[in-house]
Amino acid sequence: MRKRAAMVAVIGLVLIACVAYVATMVRRGFSARDNPSSLEAAIANAMRSLAIPASAKSSANPFQVNPEVLAEAREHFASHCASCHANDGSGQTQIGQNLYPKAPDMRERATQSKTDGELYYIIHNGIRLTGMPAWGEAGKADDDSWKLALFIHHLPQLTPQEVREMEGFNPKSAAELERQKAEEEFLRGEEDEDSHSNHGEETR
Ligand code: HEC
Known part of the structure; x- marks a missing residue:
């Protein structure tokens, strides 16, 4: 009997939470200008982290950082990613700042602490229900995304000279x-x- 009462209480609480969530959505509207609440962001990040297979997280990058690989990835990032993420990875662009959720500052710990394998997985598969598209071809080796993962880890050391070079590759x-x-x-x-x-x- 006790068990049943507990179940009913749990279901009741879940229902109340759902109604409260819908009420908040209706009150706040659907504007992409808002920021997700910290609870929403924490749940989304935790689910994303759980959804990335452990084998993908620990996959080693087949490429190593060297000037040629970085130059190639810089050009690629400037032409394909900077419209949302900005050349310096700050996310400070018209599109990046008006998406829901917004493009993050990838120089920060939340991104820098991810492994190359994790970044590769995100770039190659995209992030559902956000502005982040999937890149490369499904099921095919995607060297570009591995090189981009190296470039993302290089972002905190990016020099103004590198940013200037990238400006030449931004879509016009x-x-x-x-x-x-x-x-x-x-x-x-x-x-x-x-x-x-x-x-x-x-x-x-
Ligand atoms: C149309 C806009 C858009 C473009 C173009 C885009 N991204 Fe993103 N990206 C996003 C958004 C928005 C997020 C944040 C999603 C979230 O919060 O879950 C994101 C997240 C990411 C993340 C995860 C960062 C983290 O720590 O969670 C990586 C890595 C990334 N993008 C890399 C790239 C690369 C590399 C390219 C180019 C090949 C690219 N993105 C192109 C919008 C974009």
Whole structure:
């Protein structure tokens, strides 16, 4: 009898919690501008950690950090990831800061304490119900994601020079490229002015 009463109490509590959660959602609305509560974030992180197989966490990175691998990963990160995560991994971009949940600052402990295997698993599989997409092809070796894991662990030591180099690989719209080209031509024109008389025509 006691057991039954306890069960009814537990079910009752769960129901109350569900109703309270739905009521909060209705009151707060569905805006992506909000931050998940610390309870919601803790539960989501714990579930994500549990869902990553132990074998994936302990998988060794087949690549080692060297200047070539880092340069390749920097370029890849700038062209594919920085729109949400920013070149420096801070997550401070228009998209990154307006997603729910927001793109995290990957220079912080929460990301840096993850193993290469764990980062690889996240990059290769994405994170369901968030803005984080899956990269590479399912079931196929994904060297890029292993190299990106090395780059993410390098983020706390990223230099301003590296960030400047990455800016050249950030995706640009056709209009931005056009403007950049016009500026470069204008500057080249000024440099060439002494040696050529181009009468305002295009310099090349
Ligand atoms: C469209 C936006 C978007 C793009 C593009 C994107 N991400 Fe993410 N990423 C996110 C969001 C949002 C999260 C946080 C998800 C969460 O809180 O569970 C995230 C989380 C992560 C995490 C987990 C960090 C942690 O400690 O939990 C890693 C690693 C990561 N992204 C790597 C990458 C890499 C590498 C790329 C490019 C190949 C990339 N992301 C592209 C939005 C994006």
